[in-house]
Amino acid sequence: MPHRKEVLVTGGCGYIGSHAVRALNEAGFAPVVLDNLSTGHLEALTAAGDFKLYQAELRDENALESCFKQHRFTGVLHFAGVALVGESVRDPEKYYGTNVIGSLNLIAVCKRHGVKNLVFSSTAATYGVPQSVPMAEDHPQHPINPYGRTKLTFEQALQSYHGAGQIDYLALRYFNAAGSDPRGDIGEAHDPETHLIPNAYRVALGQLAHLTVHGNDYPTPDGTCIRDYIHVTDLAEAHVLALTHLLNGGVSGAMNLGTGQGHSVLDVVKACEAASGRKIPVVMGARREGDPPSLVADPGKAKQVLGFAARRSDLATIAADAWRWFEKHPHGYAS
Ligand SMILES: NC(=O)c1ccc[n+]([C@@H]2O[C@H](COP(=O)([O-])OP(=O)(O)OC[C@H]3O[C@@H](n4cnc5c(N)ncnc54)[C@H](O)[C@@H]3O)[C@@H](O)[C@H]2O)c1
Structure with missing residues (x-):
């Protein structure tokens, strides 16, 4: 079998991440998952094909370091995060701690190990209240809850690190992820379920x-x-396209994923x-x-790019x- 390029998938035991692990396997990559299993499921991963798992916390930079030392990642798909709007209002520390500090740890380790390509799970919640629909990527971003603010903060960090020549990235702003793999063996299982x-x-x-x-x-x-509902297998496929785009030297930036x-x-x-x-x-x-x-969403940019x-x-x-x-x-x- 030809050498398969290793891709780090943070949050690969979660709903969208497990579908992406399957899509990476099908596209010939070798997924390595880092997940603290706080909302994810080991069974989701075992159903999704080949993988290596590091049960580790994004906020623990030493744990990230020891994972990176054992692999040569060609890129990172960064799904790990906390994503409940109501909880983010009650417990902003959890949201800034995970979605901002944890994510900054990840780029610090990427930098040390020369891993340049990162695809980030952003969200339509970074836009806030729409001024007009459909929304293109240049729609103003005024998030109205801490969840959306933490995602926007990390998008802005990526832009700055990219400006300094330290990372290439695509921030994918998902609208509403929905559906399951048509085989019915992996799917959505959140507790509490808000969808x-x-x-x-x-x-x-x-x-x-x-x-x-x-x-x-x-x-x-x-x-x-x-x-705007987008099927989770379409999202997963978009991540493989996004990673391939970066590996081919494509431009960095933000992109809507919707229909x-x-x-x-x-x-x-x-x-x-x-x-x-x-x-x-x-x-x-x-x-x-x-x-x-x-x-x-205005989905034109993802189609074009x-x-x-x-x-x-x-x-x-x-x-x-x-x-x-x-x-x-x-x-x-x-x-
Ligand atoms: N589901 C949606 O509709 C939607 C929409 C927009 C954006 N997003 C974003 O997509 C990403 C994935 O969403 P999902 O619905 O699959 O969520 P999920 O909760 O199913 O998956 C998140 C995964 O990350 C892991 N994780 C969480 N905190 C971690 C930490 N500190 N360290 C290590 N692992 C950690 C969890 O165990 C889980 O496996 C999230 O970043 C979310 O903000 C989701």
Whole structure:
């Protein structure tokens, strides 16, 4: 077998990271995962193909150092982070400590070991309240919660290190990650679960009596919030394209990952009912603070620069793939 290039995947036991580990394996790379298993699952990784695992904490620079000493990484996919908006408001230290300080540790070690290429999991939450939709990358960034601020801070750090010639990077601003690998063996398993589709399926599976819709008086056609859902296997493929782009000497910067299509909460519920063949009763609740009516990406830059085109991100496919996972794993991973 030809020599496979080693890629460090931080957070590779998580939802998006485990799908990326599988995509890296399929593209002929050798993934090495660093994860503290705080929200990730070992089973997700074992299902995703070949890997080496360092169970380690991003904030522990010595642990990062000993991992880097044993490998020659061609690049890093940096998924590890904490990502609950409400928790970030209550516990900003956890968010700055992990998403900023932990991530700065990672670049420090990359610099020491001459690892130049880094792909970072950023988010549409760095934009804050949209001034217009769809949002292109030059839309102003005024995040409205600590989570979004920590992600923006690290984007800005990457820009500065790149300016000093020390790192090449792509910051990928995901919109709403959704769906599961179509094989149904890896999928979304967060606790607490704040995402719409997993919660809709908890209702379909009889684990919740109803789904609470957070506001139906928004200025949208059915009154519920509109979001841009991107299939997790499309996200994973975009990371392989992003890494390849950097390895080929492509330009650094930030890029949206979305489809350009918005779907309302009620559209998503209907798609989940169709995919599962089960009724998902909804109850209308109050708006959540800081939820904009509509968040939709302008996906043009990723298409132009990476040649990226979402393949499984139509709502029916997302709902069907996610259902395959939830039906087989109604309580998530065993671990
Ligand atoms: N899920 C989404 O819709 C979405 C949207 C935008 C951005 N993102 C970003 O994508 C990334 C992955 O999201 P996800 O949904 O897969 O989350 P996840 O919680 O499933 O995965 C995160 C992984 O990182 C690990 N981790 C967390 N803190 C760590 C630390 N201090 N040291 C080492 N490992 C640590 C966890 O154990 C987990 O395996 C996050 O950075 C998140 O902010 C996610």
